[in-house]
Amino acid sequence: MSETANAGSLFVVAAPSGAGKTSLVRAVLEDDPLTQLSVSFTTRAPRPGEVDGRDYVFVERAEFERRRAAGEFLEWAEVHGNLYATSRAWIEQRIASGLDIILEIDWQGAVQVGKLYPEAVGIFIVPPSIEALRERLLQRGQDSAAVIEARVAAARAELQQAHRFQYVIINQDFASALSELRAVMKAARLRYAQQRARHPSVFAGLGIDKAPSAH
Numbered sequence: 001m002s003e004t005a006n007a008g009s010l011f012v013v014a015a016p017s018g019a020g021k022t023s024l025v026r027a028v029l030e031d032d033p034l035t036q037l038s039v040s041f042t043t044r045a046p047r048p049g050e051v052d053g054r055d056y057v058f059v060e061r062a063e064f065e066r067r068r069a070a071g072e073f074l075e076w077a078e079v080h081g082n083l084y085a086t087s088r089a090w091i092e093q094r095i096a097s098g099l100d101i102i103l104e105i106d107w108q109g110a111v112q113v114g115k116l117y118p119e120a121v122g123i124f125i126v127p128p129s130i131e132a133l134r135e136r137l138l139q140r141g142q143d144s145a146a147v148i149e150a151r152v153a154a155a156r157a158e159l160q161q162a163h164r165f166q167y168v169i170i171n172q173d174f175a176s177a178l179s180e181l182r183a184v185m186k187a188a189r190l191r192y193a194q195q196r197a198r199h200p201s202v203f204a205g206l207g208i209d210k211a212p213s214a215h
Contacts, residue, residue, distance in 0.1 A: 007095075007096075007097075007098035007194060007197035007198050008094065008095035008096070008097070008098050008099050008100050008101065008194075009095075009100045009101075009119075009121060009185070009188045009189060009191075009194055010091070010095060010100075010101050010103065010113070010117055010119070010120040010121065011035075011100065011101065011102045011103065011120070011121045011123060011185060011188070012103045012105065012109075012110045012113050012114070012120050012121065012122045012123065012165075013025055013102055013103065013104050013105075013123045013124075013125065013181075014104075014105055014106055014107045014109075014110045014122075014123070014124055014125070014165070015124060015125035015126065015158075015171075016126070016127065016133065016151075016154065016155030016158045016159060017080075017137070017151045017154070017155065018127065018133050018134075018136045018137040018140065018151065018155070019125045019126055019127045019133065019136075019155075019171055020125060020127070020136070020171040020174065020177065021104060021125045022104065023174070024125060024169075024171065024174070024177055024178055024181055025037060025102055025104050027178050028102070028178070028181060028182060028185070029102070032100075032185075034098075034099060034100055035099070035100040035101070035102060035185070036094060036099055036100070036101055036102070037101075037102050037104060038086055038087070038090065038091060038101050038102065038103045038104070039053065039054065039055070039056060039057055039087075039090075040056055040057070040084050040085060040086055040104070040105065041056070041057045041059055041064060041067065041073070041083075041084065041085045041086075041087070042056045042057070042058060042059070042064075042082060042083065042084045042085075043058075043059060043060065043061045043064050043082050043083040043084075044056075044058075044080075044082035045058070046058055047142060048142070061083065064083050064085065065083075067085070068085065071088070072087060072088060072089070073085035073086060073087065073088060074086040074087065074088040074091055074112075074113060074116065075105065075108075075109040075112035075113050075116075076109070076112075077105070077106050077108040077109045077112075079106050079108075080150070080151070080154070084105065084106070084109065085109075086103060086105065086109065086113070091103075098197070098198065100185070100189070103120075106158070107124070107158055107161040107164060107165075110122055110164065110165070111164060114164075119193065121166060121167070121184065121185075121188045122164065122165035122166045122167065123165060123166070123167045123168075123169065123181065123184060124161075124162050124164075124165035124167070124168045124169070125169050125171050125177070125181075126159060126162060126168060126169070126170055126171065127155075127170075127171060127172075128170055128171070128172035130152060130155065130156060132172075133152060133155055134148065134152050137151060137152070167184050169181055169184075
């Protein structure tokens with residue numbers, strides 16, 4: 001990524017299904033005009049209330065595979081039999097303009113993004129317990145009992161990937177988890193590369209306007 005791109009931060013937020021990732025991210029976006037959510041492509045059917053182009057870009061599997069073969073995706077993954085991916089061009093354009101972008105993806109996609117963008121900030125949202133997760137999925141009322149148990153089983157495996165992320169937030173109390181998420185994002189914006197790119201006049205002429213060389 002270029003020095004201009006460093007003005008923005010890339011936040012990769014992942015979590016087991018039902019851990020509260022989407023609700024936390026939406027709460028952040030509501031009062032932060034400098035942050036945008038990356039809208040992923042997916043082959044799954046829309047859930048009640050979801051809007052094409054706002055929540056996801058819903059496409060048929062053949063169209064997804066065509067775009068993937070053309071190299072349009074930054075990352076992609078198959079989750080519960082459905083395909084998900086992130087547009088490479090969309091991400092690069094936003095970060096280059098100085099906006100912060102949140103990628104709300106699964107851990108497999110997070111690993112792919114981390115290899116391409118080491119400066120990305122990885123955040124993993126986890127439930128306080130597996131039983132709490134099962135109860136949340138039941139209360140959501142969007143899936144059958146069999147699907148819920150499959151998601152719970154998947155969550156057990158996904159929780160073993162928490163070590164791959166820089167930050168882990170336990171979503172036991174929503175307000176506390178939201179405060180922690182905001183704190184991580186605010187701290188990331190104060191990193192040297194981001195501050196230098198956002199405020200070049202502060203560093204200009206002081207002999208520290210360039211990135212430090214590796215030793």
